[in-house]
Amino acid sequence: MTTPTDITTADITAADGTTAEKTGARTAEAADVITGARERIDALDDRIIGLVQERMAVSAVIQRERITSGGRRVSLSREMEILSHYREALGKPGTTLAMTLLELSRGKI
Numbered sequence: 001m002t003t004p005t006d007i008t009t010a011d012i013t014a015a016d017g018t019t020a021e022k023t024g025a026r027t028a029e030a031a032d033v034i035t036g037a038r039e040r041i042d043a044l045d046d047r048i049i050g051l052v053q054e055r056m057a058v059s060a061v062i063q064r065e066r067i068t069s070g071g072r073r074v075s076l077s078r079e080m081e082i083l084s085h086y087r088e089a090l091g092k093p094g095t096t097l098a099m100t101l102l103e104l105s106r107g108k109i
C-alpha cells in the first residue's frame with residue numbers, strides 16, 4: 001500500500017514533464033517556475049559567452065595593432081581601469097571576474 005511517506009520528489013511531475021527531482025522543488029508549481037527560470041539562465045549564459053568571445057576578438061585587434069607598431073601586448077594602466085570598472089559595478093567578485101576576462105583576452109602574464 002502506498003502511504004504519503006512513499007511519495008518522493010520524483011513523483012511530483014510538472015506540467016511540462018519535468019520532475020521535481022531534477023529541480024530540487026517540492027511541488028510541481030515550483031518545479032515549473034524553476035524550469036522556466038533555468039531556460040532563461042541558459043539563454044543568458046549563451047549571450048554572455050558570445051559577448052566574452054566578442055570581447056576577446058576586439059581585444060586581439062588592439063593587441064595585434066600595438067605589437068605590430070612596436071609596442072607591448074599588455075597595458076597595465078588600462079587593465080587597472082578595467083578592474084576598477086568591474087569592482088565598482090559588482091564589488092570584490094567583480095575584480096575576479098575582470099581578471100578572468102583579461103586572462104581570456106590576452107593570456108596569462
Ligand SMILES: C=C(O[C@@H]1C=C(C(=O)O)C=C[C@H]1O)C(=O)O
Pocket residue numbers: 058059060062063073074075076078079082101102105106
Ligand atoms: C585590449 C588592450 O590590450 C590588453 C588587453 C586588455 C583587455 O582585454 O581589456 C586590456 C589591456 C591590455 O593589457 C588594450 O590596451 O586596450
